[in-house]
């Protein structure tokens with residue numbers, strides 16, 4: 103290949119990764135159900151894409167600067183860095199491990215790989231004339247780390263004005279700051295949204311942003327000078343960079359911006375930024391404008407998930423249910439936890455968590471429909487064929503119906519999960535579980551087993567092969583959502599020696615019939631979803 107002065111790469115190395123991010127979370131406190139909700143969704147999405155055989159990069163991390171963290175550390179009598187280190191190592195990373203989150207990287211905004219590059223980015227904007235010095239006075243919510251528009255505030259007691267999200271009093275701030283010329287980007291952003299109708303999802307989120315940008319954007323204060331827990335503004339170190347500018351840039355610095363050009367070009371921009379709807383504008387307005395201002399490519403999609411609600415309010419540190427993710431996983435197990443929120447709530451809409459609803463779904467969908475199916479089939483292959491999967495005889499109408507239903511299930515699940523419609527994806531898979539259960543009920547293999555004739559044995563073999571092969575597909579389709587359970591099922595089907603590792607099975611091929619070979623050793627493995635212990639909802 104002729105030398106061009108730039109490094110040449112093979113297509114494989116160069117292929118861009120499917121890049122998904124979660125918000126980087128504030129470490130003022132331990133993670134709660136709301137944080138875990140977005141992170142699990144990102145994990146399921148990326149596991150799904152990995153299992154399509156795609157190159158994937160999944161990033162999460164922590165947002166460690168700003169006034170909120172500084173005040174929390176002060177209140178606890180430690181430095182902000184000590185506070186962040188403790189929370190990250192004792193609370194955040196352990197929870198993600200516990201929930202089987204398979205992130206490829208974890209970025210902390212206090213890391214040098216981040217801070218140095220943020221300074222460079224902001225310096226570039228300054229040099230390009232995108233940043234100027236000005237003054238600002240307005241109501242500020244420290245919990246949001248954001249100036250609020252006076253018209254958006256709620257009335258509190260004694261004439262106080264409250265943040266509409268946190269319902270806490272805002273503070274009047276007056277500062278001389280540096281400003282980013284965000285107001286100039288309105289028309290370009292609107293053009294971009296127009297040309298990319300899927301950029302902001304769901305539709306309600308898109309409409310909200312369109313309306314907001316159409317009203318006209320104001321320039322954005324991007325530095326603070328009344329406290330010092332942040333990244334210094336390189337040309338004026340009395341200021342620190344506004345925590346949101348700092349934070350948004352994690353999506354670039356974590357994948358090599360300004361440091362590793364190959365990594366950057368083969369990863370950036372994100373294909374999907376997952377965010378809660380509370381932080382949609384930062385991602386759908388400010389972030390693309392910052393990138394446009396520095397001539398960098400903008401992300402593919404910003405998907406805003408709804409809120410987990412408590413008593414009609416967004417679940418937050420101050421109104422927690424009193425139930426931590428660990429309490430739920432202690433009772434229901436990690437896999438059921440990963441499953442429940444995605445199945446019960448339409449992703450993009452608000453939803454309420456209820457212990458009773460979780461218990462009901464666990465028992466009916468996971469334990470009775472799915473878990474029992476797996477154990478019944480394994481038990482019958484054990485009992486009637488000594489645990490060696492028999493070869494199927496000629497298929498009848500009932501088998502043919504299951505084959506085509508499986509193909510349809512795979513196609514719907516693949517389409518829906520990639521569209522982040524996890525609920526419909528899981529609905530499709532669990533509708534198939536019901537079909538297989540119905541098939542077994544109708545075929546009555548326990549009755550067929552009484553017929554010792556060659557025809558009877560062949561019929562029994564067909565029924566059990568069909569059921570086991572269906573379970574093979576279910577293990578593949580459910581692996582991104584419930585990896586430990588799917589692995590148990592894979593083991594119990596004796597699939598690995600013949601088909602290889604479960605993670606290597608392509609989800610889009612799961613509907614190809616006949617993959618599990620006759621002769622596979624089927625064993626009755628561990629119960630997939632044990633009966634729940636009695637537990638009070640307020641435990």
Ligand code: MSP
Nearest residue numbers: 125126127128136140165349350377378409410417
């Ligand atoms: N640090 C910023 C994000 C910077 S990203 C460049 C931040 N952090 S946060 O700790 O407050 O986390 C916010 C995110 O947590 C939300 O956007 C959402 O993804 C998730 N959730 C927090 N509470 C939630 C609910 N009650 N319900 C659903 N998601 C929630 O904002």
